Amino acid sequence: MMGILTSMLRKVLFNPLNETNKDQDHNHNEDKPEQNASADLQHILDQFKRSADLIHHRYPREGLDVIYFSHMINEDKLQRDLLPPLLAAPAADIILNEQSQFQQVQNAKDCVTGILSGNAAIFYNNVAYLADVTLPASRSVEESESESIINGPHEAFNENALTNLSLIRKRVRSSHLKVIHLSVGEISKTDCYVLYMEDIANEDYLSELIRRIKNVEIDAIHDTNMLLQCIDDNPYSMFPQYMTTERPDTIASKLVSGKIVCLVDGSPSLLSAPSSFFEFFASADDYYQRWAIGTATLFLRFMALVITVTFTALYVSITSFHYEMIPENLILTLTTSRSRVPFPPIIEALLMETTIELLREAGARLPTKIGQTIGIVGGIVIGQAAVQAGLTSNVLIISVASSAIASFVIPSYIMSAAFRLFRFGLICLAGLWGNLGLVIGIAYMVIHLSGLTSLGSSYLTPVAPFQPYDWRDVFFRFPFRLLNRRPTQNRAQNKTRQKMKR
Amino acid sequence: MTKLKEKLSFFHVMILTYMIQTGVVVFSITHLEALHFGTNGWLMALFTSLVVLVNLMLIAIVHRMSNGRSIFEILEKSIPKFILFPIYLGLAALWSMIGCLVAKEYVLIFQMYAFPTTSPMVFKVAIDILAFLLVIKGVYNISKASTVFFFSTIWMNLLVFKALDDIKLERLTTFLFKEGGDMFTGFLNIYIAYIGYELSLLLFPYVNKKTKLMKAVMYGHLIRTFFYLMLGIVSYGIAGHNLLKKMLFPLLDLLAYIKLPFIERVENLFYGFFLFTTLITLVMYYWAAGESTLRIFPKLKSSVHYFVIILCSLIVSTVPVALDQVLRVLYLLGCAQIVIAFLLPVILILLLLIQRRKVVKHG
Known part of the structure; x- marks a missing residue:
């Protein structure tokens, strides 16, 4: 008994003496008799x-x-x-x-x-x-439902890997585009293709990604988003560490910028690696608009991020603890609106946030026609009845609604879902400790993000490590003639993207 | 893929220095200037900064002579370990207590504005948990987090311009250092506001030639000096030295001045943002403490080190209860740190000279 205890304690306290790389020893158990x-x-x-x-x-x-x-x-x-x-x-x-x-x-x-x-x-x-003589069943190339844009190409990938490959080859007509075939899933043996541009993509990233995919031991892989959770750096994190997209134009641009793309048969989304946190806020639309509009839209998205994370939490914090922060003429409006509400702000906020999430989830699972009904019912219930019944205040409805809308401004659904969940934690902290709780929550998020890596590279590039040149394409959308270098994070072999002098 | 041991970059070291230096003294520095130096006391921030630069020169000499070796290696080469280990322990205790009490002071000031009835230790524990989560990620990730924190707080320095219309130059007066108090104590107090740059001594193994460590530290320090001066001029221009003597935390009063259409008394919220700078200060001091205890118990995991350090300092920090006591202890610890900031480089230079002579003899 004591022996077990001491060995456990030793494991917790001390550095391992001789670390053998266990990953290397993981051989696929392929020695079945039939071989x-x-x-x-x-x-x-x-x-x-x-x-x-x-x-x-x-x-x-x-x-x-x-x-x-x-x-x-x-x-x-x-x-x-x-x-x-x-x-x-x-x-x-x-x-x-x-x-x-x-x-x-x-x-x-x-x-x-x-x-x-x-x-x-x-x-x-x-x-x-x-x-x-393969001819797999598949749907035709259609418009993307989850990543629709106004300008630019509308076609999206479908579930057939070969169709997807042809969509990419059609856009990147270069013999440097290399495709490596792998298979994942011990039972499903799903086809998986790793795509990269030779002489541009970084070889270290490529070999690391291939090694990770080969090391996956799971019975079946059904989607790219499932595969990426098996090969990312921090599986316990809430945030997606690889970007996924359904758009061929986006994937083509990632490929030529030196990223490595992974395609899974049976999934319409493709992943590109390495990715940075800020990449999830860019949309293909930004590049098809004039640069000034693209930049303004980017600003709008980052503002949306701030709104979605802080708005409701700030409401809870101010109405619970810091009434002095509300100006005199606003406080009258706020007190009138809150006077009939029997709950403390935190309960009120959590109630409304949960309702919004319920509505969103119900709308996502239902067919479009019934989904509209849900929208109307939800709109009336939330907008009118809850206030008239004295369950919530008008001001809260505004803040909850605007943070919900702002969360959908973030182009990546997975990223926006991560922030919506994080928001709940922040609301609880704000209800507990006011502004300090809010700041503690944000500090935790920053600490967590700064520890994340994507394929071994920093998740927070270009802020940390600081790469001012990359800011032109991340926080702004400079005119194309000023975007001459490939993103630093990709560690591309050829760093120059263009030499246009105009 | 073996994880690359990334080295700190120039920019990161610069930001990190600025962030370590920005602690809790920033709230009260103009008060201290007025209290001890009276009229135009803000100029003292400049003079003190020059003394810091002298100290930085000493550290730069150590850095040049050490060839990238850590200071612990240099010490251990010439001094037997049984003498060094108690010194390491002492340093660790000092550094962890500075870090811990900075956080405690931060919490106590926050309590003056909100939550007067909640136990300060609740907030202290929360902040320490954050510090633990950050410090175990290593100095490279600390510098990454500090860069993000830097960008989310640097804009607050510009808020003082909101009060530009109310600055009256006659409040600055034409007199220099009149109606002040004990100038030496004042000098030490303002020097403590700059403390933090000396941790660059521990960064030697984490940088390479490309980093230009000492240049980066100097630039970081100059940014801090610039903002202290700006804050000094604005505070003196708005309040004058007599009023500043009475304000305990002039920066917060300055922030309270700002009114936005739908929010006012923002000092409450902005004070929260200062958690970011305070967090980096205390994390780096905890990290420094951990670096020295790691020399004594190299077999223990670094996370265990940090856990024990943070736990011990947390227990000790329960002793001073009132803000006044914390300030007094911090002053004493700060003075000790100033002595170390000068003494340690001098000792290291001497040791390096001796070691170099030995090499020449043997060679």
């Missing part, structure tokens, strides 16, 4: 026992067997282009070995994976060949 088995027909059929959707065609005269999932492949291509020559030839293996569209597979595992990812397996003399 060594040869890809003979019976073995493969055994693997797909009880798979009703598997198609198995036999051509006994020609000695051919074809296995595939009909819903994943282009059957037309298979039946019309690939099979007829094989069936017509005196010996099919000549064509199978000659033509590059047929790939011979040695072991059963590759064969099974191939069939699962949309290939047709062709068996001749118990030798397996794969033919790529």
Whole structure:
């Protein structure tokens, strides 16, 4: 008993003596029996026992067997282009070995994976060949619902990785755009592509990102936002450490600026790394507007950040503890509005903030038509009834509503959600200790943010480390001729972005 | 990827110096100037700043001679450890107490404006928790946080211009240092307002040649001097030395002067912002204390060091209850720190000279 206690205490108090990098030892447990088995027909059929959707065609005269999932492949291509020559030839293996569209597979595992990812397996003399005839189900390229803009391209990524890749290739027509294929998820074996611009992107970041993705051990990955939580630097933080977007134009701009992009099959959002905190406040719109309007919009967004974080908390703090801060003519309005309210400001504020969050969540989950109803009901309940019933004050409604609106001004939904949650903590602190509580909460946030890293680089660039040149593209949107360098955080191999002299 | 040991940059050191120097004395400095130097006492901020520059020169010599070695390495090379360890402990105690009492004074001043009935230790514990969270992140992250805090507080220095219309030059008078008090105590008091730059002695291993450490510290100090002078001129111009003698915290009264259309008495809110500068001051002193205890118990994790340091100083800080007591203790500790700020570089220079001679002999 004592021994266990002392060893635990030692672990807590002392530095570890010889730190072996355990991450390196994490090998994927891939030594399943099937790996060594040869890809003979019976073995493969055994693997797909009880798979009703598997198609198995036999051509006994020609000695051919074809296995595939009909819903994943282009059957037309298979039946019309690939099979007829094989069936017509005196010996099919000549064509199978000659033509590059047929790939011979040695072991059963590759064969099974191939069939699962949309290939047709062709068996001749118990030798397996794969033919790529993939045609996965997917929706067409549509407009982004979550990141809509007014000017600029409207197309958005969809769930099909190949479509997404083609959208990117269409925008970045350079042979320097490299695509590395990986797979994550022990069961799902989801395709994952890492994209970068050769000679621009930093090699250290690239190898680090690939290492992290390879080290992920999870049964299945369903979305990029799920993957990024498995590979970020601070998994316990509330803040997203990699930027995700559904917009091909944004991803193209990230790529050419030297960032590394990761694409997960089955997810419409792509992540770009490394990211900084302030990147989440930029929108593609800023670059399609005139520079002055873009800059003003950026200012507006940062103002929105301040409003959404502090407004309600400040109301609670002032009405609970610091009445002297309200000017004389305003205090009359405020006291009239608060005179009928039976609760202390903190209860009042939490009540209204929770209602707003309920409305938001209900609106997000419902179809648009019912969502409108929720909006109207919520508007009336919050706007009128709550005040008339004497549950809240008018002034609070204004501050809660404006901070809710301000929170939606932040372009990244994940970032704005983080701040909405943080706001609750701040309201509680303000209700407890007034202005000091408010400031303690903000100080905590700054301390937390300054400890965060994204792919090993500082999350607070360009404020800390201080990079004044980057401010041109982060806190302002200077005219393009003045944005000559790539962001410092990307540590790009080629730092110059343009040499336009105009 | 092995995490890169990032070095502090020029800008970070500059900001950090400014932020360590900006503690709680900033609220009362003009009061102290008026009390001890009387008319045009604000000029004393300039004279004291020059003395600080002399001290900085000493530190610069140490930095140049040390070649980036930490001062502890230099000390341990020539002095046996059994002599040094009690000194380290003493330094750690001094530094942690300075940090802790700065926070305590901050809390006590806040209590004068709000929450007079709540126990000050509640706020003190909250601030110490923040300090702990920051100090365990290491000096590089402290400097990052201080940069953010710097940008969120620096604009407040400009608020004094709001009172520009009410400055009357005749309040500055044509006399120099008349109607004052004990000038030597006054000098020490104002010197304490600049204390904090001497922690640059501990930054040697965290910078490289590109940082230009001493230049950065000097610039940080000059920014602080500039704002002290600005504050002095504005306070003297608005209140005059007689009134300043009676105001305990003239800066807060100055801020109380500001009225916005929908908010007034903003000193209450802006006083909160001074938590940021105070936090960096106390965090850096805790960090310094931790650096010296780490030499004695290198096997213990640094977070354990900081935890014990903060806990011990928290317990000790319960002893002085009233603001007056805290101020008196802080004054004494500040004087001790001034002595160390001069003595330590001199000792280090001597040691380095001896060590250099030894190397020459052996060479």
